[in-house]
Amino acid sequence: xxxxxxFCAVYLVLLFFQTCFSISSVLQDQERDRISExxxxxxxxxxxxxxxxxxxxxxxxRALFYWLVxxxxxxxxxxxxxxxxxNGGPGCSSVAYGAAEEIGPFRIQxxxxxxxxxxxxxxxxxxxxxxxxxxxxxxxxxxxxxxxxTAGDQRTGHYVPQLSQIIYERNKxxxxxxxxxxxxxxxxxxxxxxxxxVGTFEYWWxxxxxxxxxxxxLQAVCDYGSSEHPSEECEDAMDVADAELGNIDxxxxxxxxxxxxxxxxxxxxxxYIAPEKEMVLLYDRLNPLHIFVLSNRGxxxxxxxxxxxxxxxxxxNLSTVVNWYPWYENVKVGGWSQVYEGLTLVTVTGAGHExxxxxxxxxxxxxxxxxxxxxxxxxxxxx
Amino acid sequence: xxxxxxFCAVYLVLLFFQTCFSISSVLQDQERDRISExxxxxxxxxxxxxxxxxxxxxxxxRALFYWLVxxxxxxxxxxxxxxxxxNGGPGCSSVAYGAAEEIGPFRIQxxxxxxxxxxxxxxxxxxxxxxxxxxxxxxxxxxxxxxxxTAGDQRTGHYVPQLSQIIYERNKxxxxxxxxxxxxxxxxxxxxxxxxxVGTFEYWWxxxxxxxxxxxxLQAVCDYGSSEHPSEECEDAMDVADAELGNIDxxxxxxxxxxxxxxxxxxxxxxYIAPEKEMVLLYDRLNPLHIFVLSNRGxxxxxxxxxxxxxxxxxxNLSTVVNWYPWYENVKVGGWSQVYEGLTLVTVTGAGHExxxxxxxxxxxxxxxxxxxxxxxxxxxxx
Numbered sequence: 001x002x003x004x005x006x007f008c009a010v011y012l013v014l015l016f017f018q019t020c021f022s023i024s025s026v027l028q029d030q031e032r033d034r035i036s037e038x039x040x041x042x043x044x045x046x047x048x049x050x051x052x053x054x055x056x057x058x059x060x061x062r063a064l065f066y067w068l069v070x071x072x073x074x075x076x077x078x079x080x081x082x083x084x085x086x087n088g089g090p091g092c093s094s095v096a097y098g099a100a101e102e103i104g105p106f107r108i109q110x111x112x113x114x115x116x117x118x119x120x121x122x123x124x125x126x127x128x129x130x131x132x133x134x135x136x137x138x139x140x141x142x143x144x145x146x147x148x149x150t151a152g153d154q155r156t157g158h159y160v161p162q163l164s165q166i167i168y169e170r171n172k173x174x175x176x177x178x179x180x181x182x183x184x185x186x187x188x189x190x191x192x193x194x195x196x197x198v199g200t201f202e203y204w205w206x207x208x209x210x211x212x213x214x215x216x217x218l219q220a221v222c223d224y225g226s227s228e229h230p231s232e233e234c235e236d237a238m239d240v241a242d243a244e245l246g247n248i249d250x251x252x253x254x255x256x257x258x259x260x261x262x263x264x265x266x267x268x269x270x271x272y273i274a275p276e277k278e279m280v281l282l283y284d285r286l287n288p289l290h291i292f293v294l295s296n297r298g299x300x301x302x303x304x305x306x307x308x309x310x311x312x313x314x315x316x317n318l319s320t321v322v323n324w325y326p327w328y329e330n331v332k333v334g335g336w337s338q339v340y341e342g343l344t345l346v347t348v349t350g351a352g353h354e355x356x357x358x359x360x361x362x363x364x365x366x367x368x369x370x371x372x373x374x375x376x377x378x379x380x381x382x383x
Numbered sequence: 384x385x386x387x388x389x390f391c392a393v394y395l396v397l398l399f400f401q402t403c404f405s406i407s408s409v410l411q412d413q414e415r416d417r418i419s420e421x422x423x424x425x426x427x428x429x430x431x432x433x434x435x436x437x438x439x440x441x442x443x444x445r446a447l448f449y450w451l452v453x454x455x456x457x458x459x460x461x462x463x464x465x466x467x468x469x470n471g472g473p474g475c476s477s478v479a480y481g482a483a484e485e486i487g488p489f490r491i492q493x494x495x496x497x498x499x500x501x502x503x504x505x506x507x508x509x510x511x512x513x514x515x516x517x518x519x520x521x522x523x524x525x526x527x528x529x530x531x532x533t534a535g536d537q538r539t540g541h542y543v544p545q546l547s548q549i550i551y552e553r554n555k556x557x558x559x560x561x562x563x564x565x566x567x568x569x570x571x572x573x574x575x576x577x578x579x580x581v582g583t584f585e586y587w588w589x590x591x592x593x594x595x596x597x598x599x600x601l602q603a604v605c606d607y608g609s610s611e612h613p614s615e616e617c618e619d620a621m622d623v624a625d626a627e628l629g630n631i632d633x634x635x636x637x638x639x640x641x642x643x644x645x646x647x648x649x650x651x652x653x654x655y656i657a658p659e660k661e662m663v664l665l666y667d668r669l670n671p672l673h674i675f676v677l678s679n680r681g682x683x684x685x686x687x688x689x690x691x692x693x694x695x696x697x698x699x700n701l702s703t704v705v706n707w708y709p710w711y712e713n714v715k716v717g718g719w720s721q722v723y724e725g726l727t728l729v730t731v732t733g734a735g736h737e738x739x740x741x742x743x744x745x746x747x748x749x750x751x752x753x754x755x756x757x758x759x760x761x762x763x764x765x766x
Binding site for chain 1: 585586588589590591592593594595596597626627628629630631636637639640683689690693697706707708709711714715716718719721730732733
């Protein structure tokens, strides 16, 4: 691999954001961007790393920070695919979450100064490009006041499938497209307000987190509303639900809360912006083309719960290729999966919102199946 | 305390089974039944133990095994209440499960030879009487062929509330009844087939354990059926659900399966016998009398899940005294609770079917609140 593929990926990201950029700043700075080693990292890790800034809008002084982690040279990094990793929110740093907590090559040790190798790092299977986006997130910045962030908040809510759609559309009719695009993987993806609300409220009630009356109220005042502009009644009902949920980590309901408080407002406003059915329609448009899709779900995540995804996928009316079945991590059930025409749903048992943080081994198997284009292993096997 | 109270409890159990018995065999054998110490137990535990057999039917040669564990002498065992502990199934030994795994004074060490003290043993709060019942379970036996077990299978399905009802009825109109009966505590109680089916199937689907089609089929062919005599269609649907659930522990869905297989038939036939609405009506009869009831629920139990209990309690149409709220174990959410008129529902977060096994500290707090007749602690407090 090299910066040619990296360049293409960044090029497409930037097209997506519809901004100007300078090609030369990427190509000429290749060696300047090389990381010899990170502070506290083990020696001789056997893979290349690059990091730096890509200016996406000279006038506005906007630049995005990236960290490229190659696959180990011994594992044939040149033949490995490139995976662009974008954390959601939007507003979460891909470096701080995806790389540092979830799938990156290193784990930060409790001393806060040294790094250990992550045994389930995804760069063992692919070259990974972590990008902090939009500008303002993580190490990415903007030097001018700009409405990009606000606008971005609305437009980038579902940027992984939307970016995929752009790549797919641009590949149409080209015999050897510069990016051999095969599919995409989304985790904990909010698809549309309606199915998300229905599934989330049902999850809260069936997991014993809210009262009967609050469940009824939420259904009555929020189900058909917008998460971006909720009604006053819906906001009030969400407040009651928040109080009933108590001091738990909603992203991983069985994880002990360490700092004694996670009482930030959790269920409105900070969500993805997801106009009703828009994303469902997008998946539908991509689907007849047999693009491979994986949706990994932590089944103890109460913020974007498995029930919401089930309702959203149900709305697509896809044909089933392989019905619901438990998949195995060695001899243990790692989660459940259903293969639809062009879309595979995978759940990971016992994991919270950040699946690779809670269940790195299961997430690694999931990623391997995704790259290989195969269903999750249905038989007990030794990895 | 002494054998007078024990005698009364056993007397009532026997009345419930409608068998004959000999009073003298209980009273005269008091000292013979005293346990000086169990093999491998710590020395000077500071509480009394008795164990032995009570003949319940001389002709049939039926005898029930009991183990009485007193509260520590330093904690005023004489003023502590007596709690009769019966494990469900029916067919599970109260000694093997309740005492050895859940709430008893000792924990069996991994060497299989020594016992450690259980820091959350419930005998710190009450005198505990573990009874293996019916005959044939645990150390209890019957010397003759008898239809008791089959009959018992039908009649003892809900024996804790039914026994409570008998005690309550016999206390009526008596100024100083020999047993000062205050209430009862049931855990993971199947109440009636209909609400149990509706709630269990919903739990399986919302927890990502079964397919959409199986969920629909179960609702269509099982919801209004009997768990004792399921239809062929319902049995078939249960088989499909079993295969989809995979090799997990259904009593605690996040607990690793150690022996590699728990593939016994789990969802039919071995259930409590629970004629539709019968138990709901019984709770309703007991309820206007302000008998205190606690139902503790492990919220990762897929066999008798929290959704089933919520539907059953909803069918009672009880008035709410304190609405759904998170209760606290120190600063952590221990679970959720709702106080109805005469009935308190308590869930324990992260626990499987055997709540005190998985969450001994939370179960201990629950038991303390039950004995004190107070709601679960709503504030963060140090225990």
